[in-house]
Amino acid sequence: MSRSFDYRPSSVQVLFGEGRAAEAVADALDAIRSSKALVVLSPSQRSRAADVLDRIEPLTAAVFDGVEEHVPAPVAEAARRLAESMSADAIVSIGGGSATGTAKAIALTTGLPIVAVPTTFAGSEVTPVWGITTDGIKRTGTDARVLPKVVVYDPLLLRSLPHRLSINSAFNALAHCVEAFWAQGANPVTSLIAAEGVRVLAQGVRALAIDQAASPAVEDLLYGSFLAGTAFASAGSGLHHKVCHVLGGAFNLPHAATHAVVLPHVLALNAPHIPDAAAALASAFGTSDATAGLVELAVLAGAPRTLSELGINATQVLEAIDLVVRALPIANPLPVTPAVVEDLIWAAYGRPARTRTFGQRRPSEHTGETAP
Numbered sequence: 373m374s375r376s377f378d379y380r381p382s383s384v385q386v387l388f389g390e391g392r393a394a395e396a397v398a399d400a401l402d403a404i405r406s407s408k409a410l411v412v413l414s415p416s417q418r419s420r421a422a423d424v425l426d427r428i429e430p431l432t433a434a435v436f437d438g439v440e441e442h443v444p445a446p447v448a449e450a451a452r453r454l455a456e457s458m459s460a461d462a463i464v465s466i467g468g469g470s471a472t473g474t475a476k477a478i479a480l481t482t483g484l485p486i487v488a489v490p491t492t493f494a495g496s497e498v499t500p501v502w503g504i505t506t507d508g509i510k511r512t513g514t515d516a517r518v519l520p521k522v523v524v525y526d527p528l529l530l531r532s533l534p535h536r537l538s539i540n541s542a543f544n545a546l547a548h549c550v551e552a553f554w555a556q557g558a559n560p561v562t563s564l565i566a567a568e569g570v571r572v573l574a575q576g577v578r579a580l581a582i583d584q585a586a587s588p589a590v591e592d593l594l595y596g597s598f599l600a601g602t603a604f605a606s607a608g609s610g611l612h613h614k615v616c617h618v619l620g621g622a623f624n625l626p627h628a629a630t631h632a633v634v635l636p637h638v639l640a641l642n643a644p645h646i647p648d649a650a651a652a653l654a655s656a657f658g659t660s661d662a663t664a665g666l667v668e669l670a671v672l673a674g675a676p677r678t679l680s681e682l683g684i685n686a687t688q689v690l691e692a693i694d695l696v697v698r699a700l701p702i703a704n705p706l707p708v709t710p711a712v713v714e715d716l717i718w719a720a721y722g723r724p725a726r727t728r729t730f731g732q733r734r735p736s737e738h739t740g741e742t743a744p
């Protein structure tokens with residue numbers, strides 16, 4: 373069979389290693405000749421990343437720690453104003469996807485280079501994807517200016533990540549790998565990276581599920597999150613990410629937990645339509661069935677399984693369905709009709725679909741659903 377594909381390797385410089393962050397960030401700022409960096413922090417990192425902050429203090433002009441999940445537009449504006457007022461010449465982000473996302477919001481309008489130090493498994497640090505939420509609607513886009521120049525992965529900084537957050541964040545990374553198998557830019561290289569990402573992430577989740585203090589698990593998960601972000605950056609995303617962004621933007625749901633809930637349902641509806649990818653995923657999970665492998669891992673790890681667990685009610689399910697339907701067409705192996713969206717979101721909510729075949733009912737059959 374002949375091969376035909378496009379693949380553009382990323383320009384990000386990646387440094388990985390326990391205890392490397394302080395020196396590596398200082399070196400990166402030197403290399404880009406920065407002496408007035410704006411540090412963007414998850415509030416939790418002020419004390420935890422003290423070594424990094426102390427080391428780069430002479431190169432730092434200010435610290436912004438007003439980071440919030442899903443990057444609300446007023447937060448992006450406040451961070452941009454600070455960067456402008458101090459004439460920042462670079463951004464150092466230290467924290468989860470929300471800190472990276474805030475740094476990206478600044479870079480989007482200023483073009484400032486980012487040095488990113490991730491402290492969760494979100495993977496945003498290796499993607500050119502930004503997201504900003506205005507009045508409950510999360511807009512996302514792709515722009516080369518927001519792709520960090522240097523990423524420093526230091527497992528030491530993730531040892532403080534609470535167990536529940538680690539598990540949920542690992543499922544966010546798994547979602548990047550899984551969707552990378554069929555997203556529009558998928559190619560043999562991204563599939564290879566995504567398969568190894570799933571293998572390493574599943575290994576890390578299993579180790580953490582058995583022993584919450586399992587030290588090698590953090591390194592596996594961080595390495596897996598890098599692979600996941602790399603595959604996602606190149607392959608792109610689709611229905612799964614759209615649903616998670618709608619839910620996160622509209623109801624301020626925790627991003628990682630939302631991924632953990634939605635992913636098995638998106639995989640279940642697509643797996644029959646992508647037998648080769650499903651077989652590769654199953655093999656990466658170490659099982660014969662991809663969806664069963666993912667669900668087994670979620671159960672073992674105690675990951676959240678329903679949107680109702682995350683605090684969503686039935687009225688909000690209807691709102692979410694409406695918002696996703698309005699975003700159609702969305703590329704996906706199984707063509708996405710309004711009925712598919714309805715089945716998917718109700719199933720993720722925890723109300724089993726009345727038929728097992730996704731998208732076979734007429735949308736009007738759901739008009740009897742009422743909010744409890």
Ligand code: NAD
Nearest residue numbers: 414416442468469470491492494496499501532533627628
């Ligand atoms: P987050 O950054 O909001 O962090 C979750 C919580 O964990 C916060 O309270 C934070 O302070 C805390 N925290 C972070 N690191 C910690 C550590 N090492 N120890 C203890 N506490 C720690 O959540 P997230 O899931 O990492 O990121 C979610 C955001 O990232 C969303 O806005 C999502 O859209 C975005 N995201 C973007 C991309 C992309 O490619 N653009 C990819 C993934 C996620």
